[in-house]
Amino acid sequence: MLVRILCLLFVLSVVATCGRAAQPIAAPSAPTSAPTAAPSRLTEVNTKPLVLMSWAEDSFEVEAFKQLEDAFRKAHPDIPVEFLITSP
Amino acid sequence: MKRRTVWTILLATASLFILATRCEYLSQPYFDKLALTLVAGDPPDVAYMDTLRAPEYIHNGLIFPLDAVLDPKELEDFYPILLANFQREGKTYAVPRDFQTVALLINQDLFDKYGLSSPANWKELVKAADLIQTGEREAGHKDFYGIGLTPNMWNWMPFLYQAGGSLLDPTGTKVTLDTKEAEDALTFYTDLRKRGLAFVPESSLSNPEQSWPYGASAEILSAFAQGKVAMILGPNIFYAMLQNPPQGDKPAFKVGIQELPKGPKAQATIGYTVGYGLFDKETAFPGSNAVTLLRFMTGPEAMDIWEKSVTYMPTRRSRAGIWIEQHPEARAFMDGVAHLRSYQPAKASFANIRTFDQKSTVIIARALGGQIEVKEALNQLQKLGDELLQ
Numbered sequence: 217m218l219v220r221i222l223c224l225l226f227v228l229s230v231v232a233t234c235g236r237a238a239q240p241i242a243a244p245s246a247p248t249s250a251p252t253a254a255p256s257r258l259t260e261v262n263t264k265p266l267v268l269m270s271w272a273e274d275s276f277e278v279e280a281f282k283q284l285e286d287a288f289r290k291a292h293p294d295i296p297v298e299f300l301i302t303s304p
Numbered sequence: 305m306k307r308r309t310v311w312t313i314l315l316a317t318a319s320l321f322i323l324a325t326r327c328e329y330l331s332q333p334y335f336d337k338l339a340l341t342l343v344a345g346d347p348p349d350v351a352y353m354d355t356l357r358a359p360e361y362i363h364n365g366l367i368f369p370l371d372a373v374l375d376p377k378e379l380e381d382f383y384p385i386l387l388a389n390f391q392r393e394g395k396t397y398a399v400p401r402d403f404q405t406v407a408l409l410i411n412q413d414l415f416d417k418y419g420l421s422s423p424a425n426w427k428e429l430v431k432a433a434d435l436i437q438t439g440e441r442e443a444g445h446k447d448f449y450g451i452g453l454t455p456n457m458w459n460w461m462p463f464l465y466q467a468g469g470s471l472l473d474p475t476g477t478k479v480t481l482d483t484k485e486a487e488d489a490l491t492f493y494t495d496l497r498k499r500g501l502a503f504v505p506e507s508s509l510s511n512p513e514q515s516w517p518y519g520a521s522a523e524i525l526s527a528f529a530q531g532k533v534a535m536i537l538g539p540n541i542f543y544a545m546l547q548n549p550p551q552g553d554k555p556a557f558k559v560g561i562q563e564l565p566k567g568p569k570a571q572a573t574i575g576y577t578v579g580y581g582l583f584d585k586e587t588a589f590p591g592s593n594a595v596t597l598l599r600f601m602t603g604p605e606a607m608d609i610w611e612k613s614v615t616y617m618p619t620r621r622s623r624a625g626i627w628i629e630q631h632p633e634a635r636a637f638m639d640g641v642a643h644l645r646s647y648q649p650a651k652a653s654f655a656n657i658r659t660f661d662q663k664s665t666v667i668i669a670r671a672l673g674g675q676i677e678v679k680e681a682l683n684q685l686q687k688l689g690d691e692l693l694q
Contacts, residue, residue, distance in 0.1 A: 266593050268601065269341070269348035270580075271334035278329070280609050287609075288600050295593045300348065302334040 265296035271304045335654075338583075342366055347583040349594040350601065353398045354578045355389045359476075360653045362390070362397050367581040368588040369395040373595045381620045385644045386577045392650070398581035399602040402616035404540040405575040405640035406462055411534050412560035414440070422562035426466070426492060429535075429565045433501045436534040445532075449503035451496060452524035452533040455512055455669035457661055459521075459537055461574050464489040465645040466567020472693065476650030479689030481682050488568065490678045494671050503533050504672055512669035516662050529555045537564065539576065540637050544615045561636045563643070573640045574647055577619065617641075649693045656692040663688050 272278045278301070285299045330337060335357065341347045353361060361367045374396075379387060382400060390398035410422060414436050423429040433450025440448035453459055461471060469485030472478060480486075496502040505527075508520035515523075521538075528536045529546055536542070546559055564573050580601050587594035600606060607623050610616035614631045617638055618624065628635045649657060664685055671681035 266350070266587065266597055267348040268580075268597060269334070269338060269351040271352060272329070276613055276615075283609050284601070284606055287605060288597065291600065291605075292593075292596060295596065297593075297597060298328065300328050300330065300337075302330045302332055302337050304334055 265298045267298050267300055269300045269302070272301045273304050342583070349582065349584045349587045350580050350597050351583045352578060353390065353581050355576050355648055356657050357654050358390050358398065358579075359649055359651055359657075361581075362392050363651045367397045367583055368585060369397055370399065370582065370598075371395055373582070373588060373590045373592070374399075374599075378599070381622050383619055383621060383641055383644075385641065385646065386575075386579075386619050388646060389577055389648055390579055390581065398579035399598065400577045400579040400619035401602050401606070402610050403575050403577035403619055403641075404615065404617065405637050405644060406458070406537050406539050406564065406573045407636045407640055408562045408564050409528060409536050409538050409542060409546070410560040410562060411436075411528070411531065411555075411557050413557040414534050415560065422560065423565045425566045426568065430496070430499075430501065433496070433534060434499075437501060440534075447532060449527075449533045450501040450535065452503045452527055452536040453493065453496060453672070454504065454520035454524055455508050455665045455672055456517070456520060457664045457668065458574065460490065460493050460668055461647055462537065462564050462572060463493050463567060465572035465574070466564070466570055467492070468567070468569030470645070471647045471689070472649060476646070476648060477694055479686055479693055481686040481689060485569065486682050486685075487678055490668075490671060490682060494674075494678060497672050498674070503527055508665075509669050509673040512666045513662070516665045531555065531557060540615045540617065540634070543634055543637075544613065547614070561634050563636045563639055571643045572645050573643050575640065575644045579619075652693045660688060660692040663692075 270281065272281060281299055281301050285297065288295075288297055334352065338348070338351060347366075353367065358367075379396065379399070383403075386400040386403055387396060390396060390400065408422065415422070415432070418432075418435055418439055420432050420435065423432045429451070437448055437450035464471065464486055467485045467489035469483050469489055470480050473480050497504055503524065505515065505520045505523035508515040508523070512520075524533065524536050525538065525542055525545065527533050529549065543559065543561060546555055563571070565571075580598050582588040582594055582598060584594065589595075602619070604620070604623065607618040607620060608626075611618055611623065611627045611630060614634050614637075618627050624638055624641075628638055652660075667676075667681050667684045667688070670676045671678055676684075
């Protein structure tokens with residue numbers, strides 16, 4: 217997996233050198249502290265759903281995430297959410 | 305130690321073919337996918353993190369501190385030793401969801417047969433291994449061993465801490481394997497095999513690179529399940545696999561779970577935790593929906609779901625009793641939290657941690673196999689750690 221990440225970074229650095237946008241993983245432009253002032257609630261309206269990423273190791277975990285997504289949607293019907301579950 | 309066995313991976317592969325009604329499932333490995341989203345500038349709002357990956361993500365500023373978005377009182381319910389995996393310089397970057405610890409799995413039937421209680425210290429560990437092994441061999445089980453060990457760092461590290469040693473100094477920036485305590489621990493560990501009391505998979509000694517990372521662990525687990533060894537060290541997932549083995553080998557005896565024996569200096573074990581953090585600066589602000597989701601995923605309602613499995617111990621102190629009620633036979637895993645020790649480097653990349661784990665296994669294998677002396681092994685481990693973990 218590490219090899220694939222390194223290959224990806226290499227490819228992207230080549231792409232960036234050729235003048236196309238790319239954001240290297242180890243040098244993000246983002247600040248390292250979260251904003252302290254809450255943007256207007258409107259900033260969260262009409263945007264894409266929240267994305268949660270996690271991994272599932274077995275059928276128990278797969279079922280747990282289904283239950284969790286259902287429970288979250290039930291508790292917060294106004295918050296669109298998408299659970300993105302991968303292999304470990 | 306993070307670390308799950310090859311059986312788990314096989315299970316995971318099979319389970320990913322199960323389609324859910326809503327969740328989107330990808331066969332792509334998690335950290336590959338996460339890296340792609342980060343490179344693309346479109347990270348998930350909330351994402352999973354573990355003990356060994358956290359240092360790299362925190363050090364590189366890819367995960368946002370939670371101090372401005374969570375009330376410190378919200379974190380008071382979490383075990384501090386688990387939170388520490390996600391904290392740096394006074395800031396908290398993720399909230400732990402569940403954890404495992406390493407305990408002693410024993411063949412309870414044999415301990416009862418020989419009138420033994422669980423070993424409370426190193427001396428009793430040796431005594432129990434010797435007594436049961438001698439008795440079983442005299443009864444005709446010629447290949448029986450008192451204890452199963454592997455050359456993996458995770459298997460030896462509890463002894464290191466029990467001897468008063470450590471992998472790293474308290475700052476996580478200096479490797480501390482050139483100590484008398486480390487020598488005591490590795491001497492004790494290798495002596496178990498020298499005395500003929502420890503089953504160490506032959507392949508892990510002759511070809512440790514190939515058996516790394518899961519081969520030797522799977523072999524000792526299998527040997528234990530088949531009644532060929534009286535004791536092994538293992539995390540919660542080992543016990544779960546013994547209860548529901550994917551490839552047979554369900555034990556024909558009662559499995560006992562006890563806290564690891566005390567060493568000459570301390571009672572200690574190691575563990576592994578996972579948690580959730582905020583990865584998207586656009587949604588990482590107080591009161592955001594992402595914060596609501598993070599709270600939910602580490603809150604009591606979510607833990608109620610995970611606690612049904614013996615593998616997932618809740619990270620909230622207020623939930624410990626609830627987990628123990630559901631898994632009373634496994635409470636030693638939970639009790640181990642009182643003696644957890646950190647082995648997490650402060651800044652090392654996961655690639656370096658992984659390389660250290662692999663190469664240290666080779667060194668410990670040579671020490672177990674008698675190819676190098678304990679002092680030489682520790683010199684090599686220290687040098688390796690200096691190169692990779694600092």
